[in-house]
Amino acid sequence: MKDPAVRSLLIDRAAQMLAARQPVTLRSLVAGTGVSTMAVYTYFDGMDGLWTAMRQEGFTRLAARLATITPSEDPVRDLAALGAAYLSNALAVPDLYRVMFDAGFELENPAAADDTLHYLVRGVERASAAGRFRAGVDPLELATQAWMIGHGLASLVATGPLPPEALAHGVPLLTALFVSAGDAPDRCRRSVELGWRP
Amino acid sequence: MKDPAVRSLLIDRAAQMLAARQPVTLRSLVAGTGVSTMAVYTYFDGMDGLWTAMRQEGFTRLAARLATITPSEDPVRDLAALGAAYLSNALAVPDLYRVMFDAGFELENPAAADDTLHYLVRGVERASAAGRFRAGVDPLELATQAWMIGHGLASLVATGPLPPEALAHGVPLLTALFVSAGDAPDRCRRSVELGWRP
């Protein structure tokens, strides 16, 4: 009988090794765990399956992180807070973040990626309902555009080209996007700045 | 004496194999070229050096692509054209683009990455000089922000999560950014749309 505990153990250990910047190889992964190399094949059907499971784990953790942002009376501030949480998560475990968007973007459950995006979609809908955005803005479109900004920021900082200070660009970028959606510039700026730092 | 032709030959062949989505391994790289595996070590000091050279090559090609955008009388349109060229280059050779921003972002000549960014910086300066942007906008800051948008777009489309149609988001994103820099919304939109498709 497949023991789910072994599965979690391997995923956790792989994530731990990834965070420690140690190479995650078949043998180094199972070393010290008591399980043999074959476990990776019975549970993940090989290393590729392990990486797929790692991507899934990454989205699960991201969703958990985004779920901690509870709606306030300022929906635009909440949107900025979601963006800040996204970046915080990405830079806390940059190697896992890189694996998530690695070549061969495949997930066991593709809906997991959509779920995380839906946090943003719901945020946009709340802002629209509160009259902050112009009528007619497509929540999915605006959420996707916000995602692009967040991913560009996270990717450039996590992979090295830009220093961590560059994260501050998130404020003017998100402000520009939300203003283009109809929010009042001054008020938008204040909301984004408030949400950006928790 | 080191023969520079061998160096170019290996880089070109590696780029070709990368574009053909064939695994670039030490032995498969030199197979058929007449040179032996040791050449990779005398010219690149190992595979890591080869990847570093590939990154450099990627930036060289990108700079060549951006250089084809000659300034017109509409600097905002030119900025959008630079963005479109950036994305066009990234999606034409997605694997090379991925290598460029791979983990361990190291270049033989780090100035190469700055040079490509300078195309955007100069574009912003021209737009400012033409009175399209508010006085006081930092060209490097705005160029960096435009880069973030372009990279987020390119990365999400190149690695799989978003379909190529998502590239259309570049127009509203860049428009929002340039409007936030002071350009008039309607005029800006027209300029960006003109530059986005060559």
Place this chain on the structure above:
DNA sequence: CCTCATAACATAGCAGTGTTATGTATTGTG
């Protein structure tokens, strides 16, 4: 309770990887 097919396990081996050590040839130089 016993039987036995099925699934999970451990071990050993294979083809492939990047790298390095060693010997050979070629090249540039005093």
Place this chain on the structure above:
DNA sequence: CACAATACATAACACTGCTATGTTATGAGG
């Protein structure tokens, strides 16, 4: 022309993911 230095070729090494082959444990049916 002699010789040191350098580029090259070959072979071996440690490692990778993976698979074939036993071996053990588990659970269902009579």
